[in-house]
Amino acid sequence: MILETKGLKYSYHDGTQALKGIDVKIKKGKKIAFVGKNGSGKSTLFMLLNGTLKPKEGTVHFHGKPMEYDSKSLREIRKSVGxxxxxxxxQIFAPTVYQDVGFGPTNLGHSKEEVDELVEKTLEYIGITEFRNKPPHHLSGGQKKRVAIAGVCSMEPEVMILDEPLANLDPVGADEILDLLNELNQNNTTMIISTHDVELAYSWADYVYFMNEGNIIGEGAPEDVFKDMELLKKSNLRQPRTLEIYNELERRNLATRNKFPKSVPELVHSLKPPELMWIEVSPDVKEGDVVNL
Amino acid sequence: MILETKGLKYSYHDGTQALKGIDVKIKKGKKIAFVGKNGSGKSTLFMLLNGTLKPKEGTVHFHGKPMEYDSKSLREIRKSVGxxxxxxxxQIFAPTVYQDVGFGPTNLGHSKEEVDELVEKTLEYIGITEFRNKPPHHLSGGQKKRVAIAGVCSMEPEVMILDEPLANLDPVGADEILDLLNELNQNNTTMIISTHDVELAYSWADYVYFMNEGNIIGEGAPEDVFKDMELLKKSNLRQPRTLEIYNELERRNLATRNKFPKSVPELVHSLKPPELMWIEVSPDVKEGDVVNL
Amino acid sequence: MTNILDDYALVSPLRYRNNWLKIAIVGFGVLVGVSSQSFIPPFAIALCMSFTTVYFGKTSLKFYLTILSAPAVFVLLSVIIIAFFFGSGTEIFGFNIFNYHLGVNTGGLDMALLVFSRTLSGMSCLFFLALTTPMVELFSVLKATKLPDSFIEISMMMYRYIFVFLEVAWGIKYAQTVRLGYKDWRTALNSLAMLSTTLFIRSWEQGEKIFISMSARCYDGKLIFFEEKRPIRANELVLTCTYFAVVLVLWYLTRINSIF
Amino acid sequence: MHIFEGFLPSPWWQLWFVFSIPVIFFGMYRLNKLVSEKRELLPLLAVAGAFIFVLSSLKMPSVTGSSSHPTGTGMAAILFGPAIAAVLSLIVLLYQAIFLAHGGLTTLGANVASMGIIGPVFAYVIYKAGMKANINFYVVVFLATAFADWATYVVTATQLALAFPAEVGGVAASLKAFLLVFATTQVPLAIMEGALTALIFKYIIQV
Known part of the structure; x- marks a missing residue:
């Protein structure tokens, strides 16, 4: 368990209660998605997870130890949870991509050479070396997102939290970011994202939390939570399209019942093999009857 | 034909050629979608369509007449093409919703009373009367979008152009805006949107243009263009999921071949009726044989 | 996060009362307070205004006290200086420092008390205005001053974009904080400079974008003003007049410094 | 440094209005002329004002422990000239009074004088002189904004001293006291503001 919250509550100055008692357990190396509409408390929770906000009640545990809020502990947390x-x-505020990616490492107190090395490594890893001397506001949306991710990666965190990572990206940009997220996860970084894109949460995550009005209203493996129509309705979300179609197909006995398909190719695979043939049968035919093709 | 462009070219100060010869024809009362990834020239085209930018080459025709760029003609155009x-x-720069929605009508020279009436009517129509005295920073993303639409509606344009109308909205907010767009269209406003969301373009539009690097690379009814895999690949877009699955189903002869389904319910409808039963038939059975159930 | 009082004013139950009445109340309090020669009328004003803001305006008392303490540092520092340097009369206490005698006498103390009470009354009037009257209501008042339209239009657009940029600024500041950008003051200065620059560039671009979108809606130099008729109610008028009368009587009784 | 509401007695608050109002009117006249010639400047000036407000609401880290903030008006003077900077400052100060309860209404005249007029004029004069003398641009910006900032505090101290002359030694003695407390503690802040503005210009030019 790398991150855990117990009865986390938070309210803003003006009295709005953003979180009303949140318990989550984040296992190391997993891909977690928080799903819910805007204003359901996802961003607030994220800021509590890395100590940017301090809970009014409840605790955040990092590696089993309750988080402390003195500046030394906070530094430690923020280094580990990006x-x-x-x-x-x-997120990108430095005049060049290079300086922006180097911002975190410099603040961690690395020497100039170490920072240089870290930045080069990160730029290469994320595939943005060619932009190194560009001012960020001339980049496209997807490129900017990669720079933002690089800025956090260069601090080598154990956990990376991404708020709506695919928002506003066109399909090509979105796919690139998705590949990057998966690659980072394979390198053993625990990944947490928030999204209101059910397709993304369903197809990408290992474990999903549903949030609504500051509460966790459901959690579980994606294939379990996303078939719970009650839960989806409560969160004002719809079912992922692939799953919805699969359910319809299965109800009509057109798909084999083994694994829930997460993508269109998987859905297609779940269809019964083409050797099976269609024939029209009048409704009064019973099993055991003989039909003339 | 309400709007038409002929060989439209535009390049920016820094020399980037944003449009390389665009010919489009927009019919009155239709729902048109321009699809393409970010930076393909959609926004530039839109600003040319209402005279905010002046083409370097080619012409824009409004109601068959070539557009002129003196301030009187521009006013006329901008009144009609929002x-x-x-x-x-x-877009929303005024301190209250009311003032922002009243901005256009005031500048069109309406009297105070007429403006009042127009604003009230528009607010009611779009369903934002309750926000009238609110400053925009107290509104959510979806609410702001509705105010922005109201600000254009209050000028009673013949054509409304919306750049990425659903960007950054959560599913609930997006559905509300979509309903609004359809309602406006039913009231005879020609609607033009840009999007990189293929699902939206496929399910919403009457006619679709594909843009890539300043060119129109394809156009047609959505069910025609979106089955053109070559075109989709060139535009770096994927097929709408519903259509992709339908194609697979159809290939397996599981769906009736009449109309391309635009939504999941429509897709489900296109499945062959459940009275048809599945039976396993060994591959060597021929038509006319008798099968034992 | 900075507390923007305007946000509280927008939801205040007193928001939709007559603007001119509220301005009259504030103007009256400010002028009587600052011209009073005794600390009694200012304290009375402060009490009435605070009561109105908290009771009728439904501002939480805790929050009200917090914002009231904001000017405290400046006021206390200045008041202490006045106490030491100002006025004559019997010395109350004093001490020697570097062969220099510092003392507080009755005159100085009186003056310090007076200045303190004036500031308190002035601030409570300001808070009454700030917490019950959002800026959007005041634009029509500003319009009535017949100042140039360009000035009022700039004020209105500035109001709108203050909130847009505040959000940007806080977003960047969070992003910098989580990457340890405020760990010491040198780093903080550098972070702040980057923040300001980003903000500056963003605001410049925003200015151009707004002009494009305004032109697209046929901008030709006219903004609409928003004014609603809100008649003054009888009970409001009675209450205000009573308040004015009480304060004026106090002011009259204390106009010669020596009475108290 | 804002002077709070009610702090300045008669006739001082009125006198500072008498000082500020003509400058503001001149600024408004200039503004009106500028905007009617070039309409696209209207939104630009509005966002510049919003920028100053937001900049001044960001807390600067302070060596003395008290928090203070950059005034940003020196920068506005360099960019738009002191007359328009004065008008923008007036709006910013009005909003600071109403949104943040910084400053006040009767003291608005005095605050506009120190932060909106005298400070920016200092910045502008130093900037022009420095550019003429061919000194390094960033040094000039640093000097202009740092001195403008510091001049603002000196003016504030003077305003207070004039209003509250010491019994022994008069204005001079209380000026010494106010200067000691305000102007000296603000020296590091002025330097920081100068450094900040110079850095901003450096980054802007880099971009």
Whole structure:
């Protein structure tokens, strides 16, 4: 268990209760998605997970130890739990890509050479070496997002939290970011994202939390939670299209019942093999009857 | 034909050629979608369509007459062709919703009373009367988008152009905006949107243009263009999921071949009726044989 | 996060009362407070205004006290200086420092108390205005001053974009904080400079974008003003007049410094 | 440094209005002319004002422990000239009074004088002189904004001293006291503001 919260509550100055008692357990190396509509408390929870906000009640545990809020402990936490914000424009503030990616490592107190090395390594890893000397506001949305991710990666965090990582990206940009997220996860970084894109959560995550009005209203493996129509309705979300179609197919006995398909190719695979043939049968035919083709 | 462009070219100060010869024809009362990835020239085209930019070459025709760029003609055009920008914060500049919605009518020279009446009517129509005295920073993303649309509607344009109208909205907010767009269209406003969301373009539009690097690379009814895999590949887009699955089903002869389904319910409808039963038949059975159930 | 009082004013139950009445109340309090020669009328004003803001305006008392303490540092520092340097009369206490005698006498103390009470009354009037009257209501008042339209239009657009940029600024600041950008003051200065620059560039671009979107809606130099008729109610008028009368009587009784 | 509401007695608050109002009117006249010639400047000036407000609401880390903030008006003077900077400052100060309860209404005249007029004029004069003398641009920006900032505090101290002259030694003695407390503690802040503005220009030019 790398991160855990117990009865986490938070309310803003103006009295709005953003979180009303959140218990989550994040296992190391997993891909976690928090799903819910805007304003359900996802971003607030994320800021509590890396100590940017301090809970009014409840605790956040990091590696089993309750989080402390003195500046030394906070530094430690923030080094280990990196956040990529939804709006890349807010996250990239240095005049060049190089300086931006180097911002974190410099603040961690690395020497100039170490920073250089880390930045080069990260730029290469994320595949943005060619932009190194560009001012960020000339980049496309997907490129900016990669720079924002690089800025956090260069601090070598154990956990990466991404708020709506695919928002506003076109399909090509989105696919690139998705590949990057998976690659980072394979390198043993625990990945946490928030999204209101059910297709993404369903197809990408190992474990999904549903949030609504500051509460966790459901959690589980994606194939379990996303078939719970009650839960989806409560969260104002719809079922992932692939799953919806699969359910319809299965109800009509057109698909083999083994694994829930997560993508269109998987869905297609679940269809019964083409050797099976269609024939029209009048409704009064019973099993055991003989039909003339 | 309400809007038509002929060989439209445009390049920016820094020399980037944003449009390389665009010919489009927009019919009155239709729902048109321009599809393409970010930076393909959609926004530039839109600004040319209402005279905000002046083409370097080619012409824009409005009601068959070539557009002129003196201030009187521009006013006429801009009154008739309204633009809703992608980022609502770029568009809503007044301190209250009421003032922002009243901005267009005031500048059209209506009297105070007429403006009042127009604003009230628009607010009611779009369902945002309750926000009238609110400053925009107290609104959610979807609410702001509706205010931005109201600001254009209050000028009673013949054509409404919306740049990425669903960007950054959660599913609930997006559905509300979509309903609004359809309602406006039913009231005889010609609607033009840009999007990189293929599902949206496929299910919403009457006619689709594909843009890539400043060119129109394909156009047609959505069910025709979206089955053209070559075209989709060139535009770096994927097929709408519903259509992709339908194609697979059809290939397996599981769906009736009449109309391309635009939504999951329609897809489900296109499945062969459940009275048809599955039976396993060994491959060597021929038509006319008798099978034992 | 900075507390923007305007956000509280927008939801205040007193928001939709007559603007001119509220301005009259504030103007009256500010002027009487600052011209009073005794600390009694200012304290009375402060009490009435605070009561109105908290009771009728439904501002939480805790929050009200927090914001009231904001000017405290400046006021206390200045008041202490005044106490030491100002006025004559019997010395109350004093001490020697570097062969220099510092003392507080009755005159100085009186003056310090007076200045303190004036500031308190002035601030409570300001808070009454700030917490019950959102800026969007005041634009029509500003319009009535017949100042140039360009000035009022700039004020209105500035109001709108203050909130847009505040959000941007806080977004960037969070992003910098989580990457340890405020660990010491040198780093903080550098972070702040980057923040300001990003903000500056963003605001410049925003200015151009707004002009494009305004032109797209046929902008030709006219913004609409929003004014609603809100008649003054009888009970409001009675209450205000009573308040004015009480304060004026106090002011009259204390106009010669020596009475108290 | 804002002077809070009610702090300045008669006739001082009125006198500072008498000082500020003509400058503001001149600024408004300039503004009106500029905007009617070039309409696209209207939104630009509005966002510049919003930028100053937001900049001044960001807390600067302070060596003395008290928090203070950059005034940003020196920068506005360099960009738009002191007359328009004065008008923008007026709006910013009004909003600071109403949104943040910084400053006040009767003291608005005095605050506009120190932060909106005298400070920016200092910045502008130093900037122009420095550019003429061919000194390094960033050094000039640093000097202009740092001195503008510091001049603002000196003016504030003077305003207070004039209003509250010491019994022994008069204005001079209380000026010494106010300067000691405000102007000296603000020296590091002024330097920081100068450094900040110079850095901003450096980054802007880099971009």
């Amino acid at each position: 956040i990529v914000f939804q709006n890349s424009d807010d | 633009i809703v920008f992608q980022n609502s914060d770029d």
